[in-house]
Amino acid sequence: MKEDFLHYLWKFKKFDALNLKTFNNEEITISNSGQYLELAGPDFFNAQITIGTQKWAGNVEIHLKSSDWYVHHHEKDTNYENVILHVVWEHDTEIFRSDNSEIPVLELKDYVEKDTIENYQSLMALKSWIFCENQLKNIDEFVFKNWQERLFFERLERKSKPVFDVLEQTNRDWEAVLFCLLAKNFGLNTNGDTFLKIAQSIPFSIIRKESFEEENLEALIFGVSGLLDSEKEDNYFKDLKFRYLYLLNKYQIQKICREPLQFFKHRPDNFPTIRLSQLANLYHSQQNLFSKISTLSSLKDIYEVFQVCTSKYWLNHYQFDKESPKKKKPLSKSFIDLIVINTIIPLQFAFAKSQGKEISEDLISLLNEVAPEKNAIIDKFRSFGIQPKSAFETQSLLQLKNEYCTKSKCLECAIGMELLKKS
Template identity: 70%
Template sequence: MKEEFLHYLWKYKKWNSFDLKTTGGETIVIANVGQYLEQAGPDFFNAQITVANQKWAGNVEIHLKSSDWYVHHHEKDAAYDNVILHVVWEHDTEVFRKNNTEIPVLELKNYVDNEVLVNYQQLVAPKSWIFCEKQLKDLDDFVLKNWQERLFFERLERKSKAIYDLLEQTGNDWEAVLFCMLAKNFGLNTNGELFLKIARSIPFSIIRKESFEVENLEALLLGKAALLDFDKEDTYFKDLKFRYFYLLHKYQLEPHNEGNVQFFKHRPDNFPTIRLSQLAHLYHKEQNLFSKIIAVYSVEEVYQLLRSTTSFYWESHYQFDKVSPDKIKKMSKSFVDLLLINTIIPLQFSYAKSLGKEITEDLMAMLTTVAPEKNAIIDKFTFFGIKATDCFETQSLLQLKNEYCAVGRCLDCGIGLELLKNG
């Protein structure tokens, strides 16, 4: 048993309240269990109870055993001086305040129905993937849908924090934030952080000025990615390298020091050369991209806006000095979907929030028209009985797995609480 389970029992009053008594035999009446703090200090703040006809207002501390009070050294911490009730599963020792008065103890195991314990044991039974995997297929659809909506907005809030951090770093320039976020997501998991560093190393004012010549943008991005550091016979390579060092001198930029991009394990269409060329071409093609992105609320408009291609050279190359069969390398629909999920939707949410506007229904509606993501986590949920039908649902399931299942937060989870209630 974990202490979090006792927090759940106390918070939701999952005990038989008739004839509650302390371990000393005094009658207890619970008027208010208090506020669950989930921070340093006592577990529940400002509870209201009556012990032996004496009314008390103060804090409640919860432990598996009474002796845990001393294991955690609460007797030395002034934050616990105002504890009026010690709630434990098993009482094994008395606990005293600094003035030597004894803190009343409620031994909870005497007042909890066996059915509640059985449901908890089923929830935390041995697992192959997540604790509730065997019960998911029987979960009420209404409970799941409501919880998925909450999870989706939690995920947006988490992503918006990174956006506001970037906004502060760029002097409140939303266009620059968009450029950084797009760069990161053009790099995917392997090169994402490096692409972000590259984007942050180039003031966006320079991107604006040089966007009229796509070769200049390519030179800056490829140069900063250390892809122009070598000597090659390719004429286009030599031109980009000349432009890169000219632009470094023109704008007094530092040469790259962000690291080396990775080609390993990427399909050729995801090579950093191709993705950086597509990013350069996007900013060459679309002026004032941020204002356009903020104004779109249909997936088709996003596809139209972001389906960028490469410069002509890359139609017959994936790397410098290595000719490949001709192919126009437009960004695929699935890649634009990734940009929509990880850049466009979070940015629209954050920008609207900064203006005090509510657009969450629009964002949900947009994602319900996008095909579900395909990855190992979504495959596992499908195997255990939850099949996602769109991108809104897959984003919610990713939040569920990463922020709840993976860290054992079953008692904070809408699904976990429902399973505890109904078994």
């Protein structure tokens, strides 16, 4: 038995609410069970309860045992002075306010049906991955679909927070925000944070001015990244370094990224040299990029905008001074899908939010065009009979696993609550 189960029982009145009595045999009538706060202080705020003939307005605190009041040191906390009812599973000691008046106690265990307890115990039985893995595929489709939408927007709210953080750092320049977020996502998980620092090291006004010269953009990005720090015989390397040193002096760039880029364990097409060249080529070929993608609602149109490759040098190189067989290296559709999921959707959401616009349906529609993601978490859900058809569904499942299943928040999950209703 966990305390959050008692919160669930009280919040949704999953007990015999018509025949309640305090431990001292006074009748209890609940007019309002209060607001569930999940913050410091009592569990339920501003409840309205009649005990005996006296009507009370105040807070409700919930514990497994009455003595937990003292275990949690509530007797020393003035936030608990206005508790009008102490709801417990088992009453083992009296609790008093600072004026020595006793706090009424409701011992809940005698008012909860056996089926409700058994459903809870079944749900919270020992898990191998998530608690409801054997029951997940039997959840009502309407409940599951509605919950997916809520999960998606919870995840989107979290993803939009870094957007607003970067917005403040760039003096509310949305084009600069996009450049930083794209850089981070071009670096993938391994080099993402370093790519972000590279982008933040170059004032976006310089990117704007130099975007007409692809070699200058590449020189700036490669130079700030530290990839031009050594000495090489390669003529292209020497040209980039010359350009970089000129631009460094011209713009008096002070903030240089000195974190090493990772090549290890990457497929060659994901080498940081290739991704940085593609990023430079994107900003050479697409001016005012944010103005274009902020309103795009078709995956086909997004694919067209991101039809970029590396510069010519990288057609037969993956690293400086090491020639390789000639190969064109465009952004793949699967890579652009990641850009849509991790950059374009959060950015469009944040921009609309900043303007007070509602584009929820448009975002869902766009993400429903994107193929479902492939990773270990999604594979696991597939093994339980959940077959996502789009990135909208996989994003929802990732939120479900990371924020609910992993944290055992079954009683805050629509799926967990639906399973508790079943007898």
